[in-house]
Amino acid sequence: MSALWSNARHVLATGVALVAAGFCGAGMASAEPVDVELVLAVDVSLSMSPAELEIQRRGYAAALTHDSVLQAIADGAHGRIAISYVEWAGMTTQHIVVPWTAIAGREDAERVAARLSVHPPNSARRTSISAALEFGGDMFAESGFEGVKRVIDISGDGPNNQGGPVAAVRDRLVSQGITINGLPLMTNGGFDGGYDIANLDRYYTDCVIGGPGAFMIPVNDWTQFAEAVRRKLVLELAGIPPLRDTAELSNPPVILAQTMSASDCLAGEKMWRDRYWMMDAQ
DSSP states (O other), X not given: OHHHHHHHHHHHHHHHHHHHHHHHHHHTOOOEEEEEEEEEEEEOBTTSOHHHHHHHHHHHHHXXXXXXXXHHHHTSSSSOEEEEEEEEOSTTOEEEEEEEEEEOSHHHHHHHHHHTTSSOOOOBSSOOHHHHHHHHHHHGGGSSEEEEEEEEEEEESSOOOSSSOHHHXXXXXXXXXXXXXXXXXXXXXXXXXXXXXTTHHHHIIIIIOBXXXXXXXXXXXXXXXXXXXXXXXXXXXXXXXXXXXHHTTSSSOOEEOOSSOOSOTTHHHHHHHHHHHHHHHO
16 A cells, blocks of 8 residues: 555656646746847827828838848848837827737738738827837737847827826836837828927937937928838847937938937926816816
């Protein structure tokens, strides 16, 4: 009996060990290495017209399949990146159009581009850059990839006017090793232009972008959009920060992040408050 009991205990212990090993193996599964984990966060607030929303979708699709972007991906140490595409507006409006997807060549890029045309973009009220950044930051924890760099690439046509202060969110994400690059859209063509600011490019430089090698490219006309997206992706994927002297010669220009802020990072919130203070008081 003692021998039987000893054998039974051995079998039971072995089974428990195998189950435990299985759980540990599942929990410790390694993430897929990539050169860059990139969140493309795209503004779809009501200040964007339906035509402009379509220009954005087509611009990103064209950029992702452009030869120079594909070459930048191929030149990386791993030769592959991971991207997600998120459309955002107010504090509670973030819609994942393309979930985390690896791109290692033209076929992958064309599949992602095709997903951008499956459903038309929606739009929603308000502009919460801070909530979009927080949403993008949270997405890295669920990517299933491990990038040499983690980048949020955010575009928008107005300042933050809802949610937490954008500079505080920016600083928190930068402290986690995340780089934030910007694409301010200085185009003024949507339904609600009451919250525009004259120097949106400066606002993005001072209040939105940050982290190692952070930069932004302003778009002053929609004809510049596709080229601006393409150039920004190449710079983000190349792994080398743009040089200031060459940046100043390009059109549209590449502008690097600043160490000192000259902009009012609460300008959007103040405009919203000043316009609706009577309604809020009731």
